[in-house]
Amino acid sequence: MTRAKYRNTLPQLTDKLFLTDGGIETTLMFHEGFELPHFAAFDLFKDPRGRAALEAYYARYATIAQERQTGFILESATWRASSDWANLLGYSKEELAHVNTEAIAMLFGLREKYETPTTPCVISGCIGPRSDGYNPTIIMSEDDAQTYHRDAIAAYASAGADMVTAITMTYAEEAIGVTRAAQAEGMPVAISFTVETDGRLPSGQMLGDAIRTVDKATDNGPAYFMLNCAHPNHFVSTLAEDDDWLKRIHGIRANASTMSHEELDNAEELDEGDPQALAKQYRFLRRAVPNLNVIGGCCGTDHRHIEAAAVACLAA
Numbered sequence: 595m596t597r598a599k600y601r602n603t604l605p606q607l608t609d610k611l612f613l614t615d616g617g618i619e620t621t622l623m624f625h626e627g628f629e630l631p632h633f634a635a636f637d638l639f640k641d642p643r644g645r646a647a648l649e650a651y652y653a654r655y656a657t658i659a660q661e662r663q664t665g666f667i668l669e670s671a672t673w674r675a676s677s678d679w680a681n682l683l684g685y686s687k688e689e690l691a692h693v694n695t696e697a698i699a700m701l702f703g704l705r706e707k708y709e710t711p712t713t714p715c716v717i718s719g720c721i722g723p724r725s726d727g728y729n730p731t732i733i734m735s736e737d738d739a740q741t742y743h744r745d746a747i748a749a750y751a752s753a754g755a756d757m758v759t760a761i762t763m764t765y766a767e768e769a770i771g772v773t774r775a776a777q778a779e780g781m782p783v784a785i786s787f788t789v790e791t792d793g794r795l796p797s798g799q800m801l802g803d804a805i806r807t808v809d810k811a812t813d814n815g816p817a818y819f820m821l822n823c824a825h826p827n828h829f830v831s832t833l834a835e836d837d838d839w840l841k842r843i844h845g846i847r848a849n850a851s852t853m854s855h856e857e858l859d860n861a862e863e864l865d866e867g868d869p870q871a872l873a874k875q876y877r878f879l880r881r882a883v884p885n886l887n888v889i890g891g892c893c894g895t896d897h898r899h900i901e902a903a904a905v906a907c908l909a910a
Contacts, residue, residue: 597753597754598717598756599717599756600756600757601756601757601782604716604817605665606667606716606818606845606887606888607817607818607844608887609885609887610887611665611887612659612664612665612887613658613662613664613665613667613888613889613890614655614666614667614668614669614845614888614890615652615669615891616655616890616891616892616896616897616899616900617849617850617891617893618635618673619673620864620893621651622635622647622651624864626647631682631683632674632682632683634675634679634680634683635648635671635672635673635674636671636672636674636693636694636697637683638671639671639697645700648671649700649704653708654897655897655900656707656708656713658900658904659713659715660710662901662908663712663713664904665714665715666713666714667716667718667759667890668701668704668715668716668717668718669718669890670697670698670701670717670750672693672694672697672719673721673722673761673762674722675690675693675720675746676690676722676724676742676743677690677742678732679722690745691749694719694749694750695749695752697719698719698750698753698754698755699753701717701755716757717756717757718755718756719747719750719751720758721743721747721760722760722762723760723762724739727764727788728796728855728856728858728859729796729856729859730764730765730796733765733767733797734767734768734771735771736767737771739767739769739771739772740771740774740775740778741771741775743760743772744775744778747772747775748779756782757784757817758772758776758781758784759783759784759786759820760773760783760784761786761820761822761823761847762822762823763785763786763795764787764795764796764797765797765799765804766799766804766808769787769804769816770807770811770812772785773785773812773815773816774812774815776815783815783816783817784816784817784819784820784844784845785808785816785820786819786822787801787804787805787819787820788821788822788824788855789801789824789829789832790854790855791824791828793828793831793832801821801829801839802835805819805839806839809842816842818843818844818845818885820846821843821845821847822846822847822890823847823849823893824848824849825848825850825851825852825853825867826848826875826876826879830878833879833882840884841884842885843883843886844885844887844888845886845889846876846879846886846889846890847891847892848875848892849891849892849894849895850866850867850872850893850894850899851867851894852867853865864894866895867895869895869898869899869902869903870902872895872903873899873902873903873905873906877903877906877907877909877910880907880910889903889904889907891903
């Protein structure tokens, strides 16, 4: 029996401010001291200490949302939980399906603890890119992408998630495949693209063109679009365009660092940036982007960045 609560009416499609978490992998690695082979946070479900760390991680953000009376999106720790990455870690197909289901089940416990009438908590199954999120070497067709991501999305649907979110999409065809797989399972889907320092996707496509391409190919399939894994300095000029595609963006999960993807890949220390400065940029972006109301973080960010952004956006 499905336990989805918001699948038919996502509450973040209103103007209420919703928070989500920050850079889960960088937090667990640099602040908590965990080793995450291939950046795979889902691997922590294999032992009690790892699972406890994940629960504590989400609890920090959920507490902020509860105290600030914002909504909260519980995004599963499954960005790497697809077959290619799982194979590298020695997971069988059955073990991968189990961990994807377990990741959603954990979020139900958190929702029961932190949801209030003023803090609706949406459970999202996280989909990551098949290839590298900075420099993709595998470019799939739309059909291949739909097939590749189908099993994970089916697992999230059967586990009762409210939606799926594809994070760090690098080219339109993969985003289209994810969207079609979600549509086949009756799941709302959010598509989050990443961009380089010039505001273009790693594929070279302009952000607005990518959004229009996905919408055209899927009959406006995504519930909304997002941006992640880039600093606002990299995309703020892109969002200055006055076009209808801008209204499709509801969420931003920015990096703490102003460094490029290549520089971040080669960095040996975590660049945490300035939480207060980033919060001011979120406040500006919320004024500039008509429907922006989902605020979270990506590489280098933690609960300090998200709390500062929440305060800034609520004040605005």
